[in-house]
Amino acid sequence: MSDQQGKVYFVGSGPGDPELITVKARRIIEEADVVVYADSLVPQEIADFAGPDAAVYGSKDMALPQIMEIMLTAVAQGKTVARVQSGDPAVYGAIIEQMRVLEREGVDYEIIPGVSAAFAAAALLKTELTVPEVSQTIIMTRTEGRVAMPPKEQLRDLAAHGCSLVLFLSVTRMTKVVRELRAAGYERETPVAVVYRVGWPEEQVIRGTLTDIAAKVRDSKINRQALVMVGEAMNPDLRSPEYVEEHGSAVSHLYSEDYTHLFRLSREQQESRALAGAGDSPAD
Ligand SMILES: C[S@@+](CC[C@H](N)C(=O)[O-])C[C@H]1O[C@@H](n2cnc3c(N)ncnc32)[C@H](O)[C@@H]1O
Incomplete structure (x- = not known):
């Protein structure tokens, strides 16, 4: 047992492409003592980001109690756990039941968002x-x-x-x-x-x-x-460039020269500002 409790990170690892993981998610996997990854939807290449001494588990054949036992045991030993999920954990990630157990046990945890499929x-x-x-x-x-x-x-x-x-x-x-x-x-x-x-x-x-x-x-x-x-x-x-001609719609005003918003003035406003010597107009 360690005096200091560890921490669990729910890590969104993106849709599968190991280059579509965030820098933060990758760092947390690299530094974790224990990695529990959803091996039905998360590829081996992402689990391979784990350090050489990390304990790595695939969770696809585990029920919730088994997953939680691995995480709670590690945390009690002061270890950091990366619970790696596909896409973004907030979308059908089944994390609420895991968080409830961590709350009950008073375990610190954090969610790292990912690129949803x-x-x-x-x-x-x-x-x-x-x-x-x-x-x-x-x-x-x-x-x-x-x-x-x-x-x-x-x-x-x-x-x-x-x-x-x-x-x-x-x-x-x-x-x-x-x-x-x-x-x-x-x-x-x-x-x-x-x-x-x-x-x-x-x-x-x-x-x-x-x-x-x-x-x-x-x-x-x-x-x-x-x-x-x-x-x-x-x-x-x-x-298709012809779409707007044919349908007369489906364009965003955001980048139109006549559309103003907080960060960009219309051409007319920019000209009058320049004349008044107000300096550069805000960029978008
Ligand atoms: C348990 S949900 C997880 C969703 C995930 N949290 C996300 O944000 O993408 C699994 C479902 O998400 C979709 N999914 C997950 N990864 C996918 C992928 N790489 N390509 C297509 N669909 C995917 C499928 O509908 C799959 O049945």
């Missing part, structure tokens, strides 16, 4: 999930499986907003997803992208619409570790 997938699709006049809202949710959804969070109700949707843990229920989204009002031609294992060597994207995506996913045999991204923001044509 949702944002890695958006990057892979080369999209912006909040395209002006298309969607300014992202709903991250899942379909009901073994975990029941709260009554007000049924996919059909959430999808009624018609915004960008990111569905975790849902790729095995594509027929139901399509049925619910159609019932909520998404058009048959709504773009859908299923992104499998983004950031891993075997990453894969299946693009389609609500008409054909269920069949495409079935044919692909993908049945885990995928995100279902739905909405007009997933339309690759949005990037």
Whole structure:
């Protein structure tokens, strides 16, 4: 037993690509005495950041009591534990039950955020999930499986907003997803992208619409570790220079010369400031 108690870090390690981990997360893994990593979704390369003397455990076959026992024993010996999770721990990370035990035992802990698979997938699709006049809202949710959804969070109700949707843990229920989204009002031609294992060597994207995506996913045999991204923001044509000419919309005002905000004055304001000798205008 050590006089001084150790500490637990819940570390978000990103979607899989070992270069998509934050500098802080990597340092904490490198310095930890004990690393417990979710080896179903976190690659070996990330566990390999651990120092040569660290004890490293994969947690995919462990139940909560076993994981907590490893962490509590280490902390009681004054050691630092890195509990390494995929993506960002705040998104389906099942950390609340771990934190409850640490609170009960009076153990110090901290959460280090990570790049969620949702944002890695958006990057892979080369999209912006909040395209002006298309969607300014992202709903991250899942379909009901073994975990029941709260009554007000049924996919059909959430999808009624018609915004960008990111569905975790849902790729095995594509027929139901399509049925619910159609019932909520998404058009048959709504773009859908299923992104499998983004950031891993075997990453894969299946693009389609609500008409054909269920069949495409079935044919692909993908049945885990995928995100279902739905909405007009997933339309690759949005990037086309002709899109604005054809649709007359979907541009952000943020970088428009006429749009002013706290850090940037309009061209007119800049000119009158310069005339008044007010010096440089704030940059954006
Ligand atoms: C337990 S949740 C963890 C999510 C994670 N905390 C995050 O922020 O990305 C696991 C689900 O996230 C999604 N997921 C996690 N990593 C992924 C990846 N590299 N590519 C695609 N989907 C992923 C899948 O839907 C998977 O079933």
